[in-house]
Amino acid sequence: MISVRNVLTALALAFTAYLGARGLWWTEPVPQPLVVFATLGLYLATTWLCIFWEQPIVRADTGEDAADVSARGPTVLPVWGGVLALASAAIVPSAIAYAVGPDARTASFATWYLGGIGALMTIVMVRRRPWVAWIGIVLLAVASMLWMGPVDALALGLVGSVVWVAVAQLLVRSLDRAARDTSRLAQLQRAASAWQAAQLVRRRERRVQVQRALAVAGPVLSRTVARGGRLDDEDRRRARIAEGSLRDEIRAPKLLDDAVREQLREARGRGATVTVLDEGWLDGLDQASLDSVRARLADAVRASTSARLFIRTSPDERIAATVVGRSASGPGLSDEDVVDLWVEIPRAPESDEGDEEGHAPRPGGGGDPGREAE
Structure with missing residues (x-):
């Protein structure tokens, strides 16, 4: 089934795979290729787990099962997923910088992790772990600046990663607020419908009561009016x-x-x-x-x-x-x-x-x- 959620999941999967592939597009020999492969495997496994893993929980605010909630939006990333994402943010930049050597640390195949870790932290943010996402961005910034210098890190993609995470946080907050407003409006609509139904029932009951009162008292009142208020014992x-x-x-x-x-x-x-x-x-x-x-x-x-x-x-x-x-x-x-x-x-x-x-x-x-x- 094609949905917005499935489209976004496919885009995240394709983008992270592209960033990982950039790390294999070597333009010069790499001193430690096994380290590069292991680092890429850790990154892709962590990223895809964060994309696809659904925690079987029940949300306390709505009492709904996670399967029902996931149909409308991302669920909360498990704690172990956040720990794994932070581990990747701490290990991947240093491992890649060590594996490619000092002469290639600013090459395109060696700086992919700036966008890769940024994309991972964006996914973590969408999975409702904002503190984990921002801590991961801090770890990325510290490691990249130490290995390639502040100017090169900012120029080669660190700023974009920070912007991605910030925009993701704003979008998640906006969507949550819209969902709350929609739920509140639905509750108000149900309450209004219930009130309208109750009013219809009351009007129907009043109509029945009036008709019954007219049936009971109408002949007596008509007779009383016709006789000018002079009633005998039977009346x-x-x-x-x-x-x-x-x-x-x-x-x-x-x-x-x-x-x-x-x-x-x-x-x-x-x-x-x-x-x-x-x-x-x-x-x-x-x-x-x-x-x-x-x-x-x-x-x-x-x-x-x-x-x-x-x-x-x-x-x-x-x-x-x-x-x-x-x-x-x-x-x-x-x-x-x-x-x-x-x-x-x-x-x-x-x-x-x-x-x-x-x-x-x-x-x-x-x-x-x-x-x-x-």
Whole structure:
């Protein structure tokens, strides 16, 4: 596959091979040719290892595997690779200067290491070892100036090597900054998309709530307007049922489905006072658990004969909602109403037995939710 990374790798490979080949293009006899061959072998092996070796690590800033990161940019050079590069920067200039002899130290086949070590340190810089690269350049500068003099070293390629490494550092920093900005923009885009989706959901929910409110209260309001506010007992009963239904939609939408709404309307229709309250304890429930809770709630309301019904969600980790029914112990309703219904609806869909029986509160049980709701 042709990519920018593969093209740059091929260029680095070709350029370092060319610099190594220059060291073999002798224009005069070399006193120590074996040293030249060994030095070239060390240089090329070190350079190509620094180009191709990928360290199997996971980057701490992104948590991604090195194989995924390498698809976007160079990984960090292993420590042993940096040590090998520094060893080459220290050995190659002195070995070549010794091998070619004092008379040929400024010849083109003897000064290739100025560009060669510069290219190696450029690769090390791209592999994210800036301190190693600059130390290698310092070693190259010291050795070349000692063997051929400062003026010849600067004129024959030392300046170019320094410029290569500096430009490589600037490019790496620029690319890293661009990558961070791109990642930040992608995060912002995802956040904006999530916010937009949430707004669409909220608008859809509000539209549904408005349509439901119009369906519940619209006929009552139309009748009230048509009669000029003069309502008979049946109209008032319908208005109270509509008001209670609207309160349910506002206070406890997660407890409601069509079956629960129908049972609540029937309970209010027979004269019961119904209070439904959700304080957010159902937010973590999945859809299957919610369906189970609503089905149990509809059954509990259907079976109730209490004059007052109090339905509240529960903070208990096992109980989703509690239904409390209270009726007068004598004629009329008073603060001494007895609890004649107590249903605890579990959160889990299973365990159907024994959870929907109405019973009075257990002795010493944690208070009366119906009394608290009042």
